[in-house]
Amino acid sequence: xxxxxxxxxxxxxxxxxxxxLDCVYETRDTTYYLFWYKQPPSGELVFxxxxxxxxxxxxxxxxxxxxxQKSTSSFNFTITASQVVDSAVYFCALISGNTPxxxxxxxxxxxxx
Amino acid sequence: xxxxxxxxxxxxxxxxTSVKIECRSLDFQATTMFWYRQFPKQSLMLMATSxxxxxATYEQGVEKDKFLINHASLTLSTLTVTSAxxxxxxxxxxxxxxxxxAEALSIxxxxxxxxxxxx
Numbered sequence: 001x002x003x004x005x006x007x008x009x010x011x012x013x014x015x016x017x018x019x020x021l022d023c024v025y026e027t028r029d030t031t032y033y034l035f036w037y038k039q040p041p042s043g044e045l046v047f048x049x050x051x052x053x054x055x056x057x058x059x060x061x062x063x064x065x066x067x068x069q070k071s072t073s074s075f076n077f078t079i080t081a082s083q084v085v086d087s088a089v090y091f092c093a094l095i096s097g098n099t100p101x102x103x104x105x106x107x108x109x110x111x112x113x
Numbered sequence: 114x115x116x117x118x119x120x121x122x123x124x125x126x127x128x129x130t131s132v133k134i135e136c137r138s139l140d141f142q143a144t145t146m147f148w149y150r151q152f153p154k155q156s157l158m159l160m161a162t163s164x165x166x167x168x169a170t171y172e173q174g175v176e177k178d179k180f181l182i183n184h185a186s187l188t189l190s191t192l193t194v195t196s197a198x199x200x201x202x203x204x205x206x207x208x209x210x211x212x213x214x215a216e217a218l219s220i221x222x223x224x225x226x227x228x229x230x231x232x
Contacts (some may be wrong), residue, residue, distance in 0.1 A: 002212075022121075035220075035221075037223070042225070043204060043206075043225060043226040043228070044223060044224070044225040044226060045157075045206065045223035046223075047220060047221075047222060047223075050220055089153075091156065091157070097219075100147050100159050100162055100208075100219050100221075103157050104154045104156065105153075105155070105156045106156050108154075
């Protein structure tokens with residue numbers, strides 16, 4: 001069975017602080033993809049990143065970075081110098097085969113000015 | 114990124130009426146579409162998966178006669194909530210996934226969601 005765990009339900013940080021959102025996954029498949037989506041208050045899910053199971057290189061995109069560690073089954077997401085516009089719910093998700101995405105429960109990030 | 118259009122974004126209806134929600138993939142062919150339901154402060158719950166031209170596959174506990182799904186073309190899927198009741202009030206989100214020749218799996222893109230309120 002596939003499972004995604006986001007242990008942090010809610011996080012509050014002050015603007016300009018760095019914040020890391022944790023994601024731990026479970027799957028028996030050797031080929032799979034991991035995702036992060038952002039859901040702002042408007043409700044629309046915004047795709048942030050996809051990482052396949054064979055590519056463990058960390059990725060940086062502007063203030064966003066992702067750390068994929070197969071040894072610990074983790075795919076953590078770090079926002080550097082957080083901004084108020086980063087306030088949203090962030091979902092980590094997993095897919096393998098032709099199945100739908102399996103979502104974590106989400107982490108609600110509040111960035112306070 | 115790819116665009117998925119969902120309409121309407123907000124609907125209020127009386128108990129007992131039916132509501133149709135449309136989901137369109139605007140710049141790619143969606144071979145598979147998904148319908149999710151999200152309660153406040155909770156994660157997305159998959160309701161059903163539909164492949165173009167086939168009957169939808171519903172998740173356990175989802176009433177297929179209550180939530181009618183049609184995926185008649187590669188760019189359009191509809192969800193009809195029949196005889197809606199207050200407990201059906203929720204945020205419904207559609208998602209579409211295409212088929213990329215170069216990749217075994219393609220990205221799921223999401224619509225903006227439909228907030229349904231049944232009075």
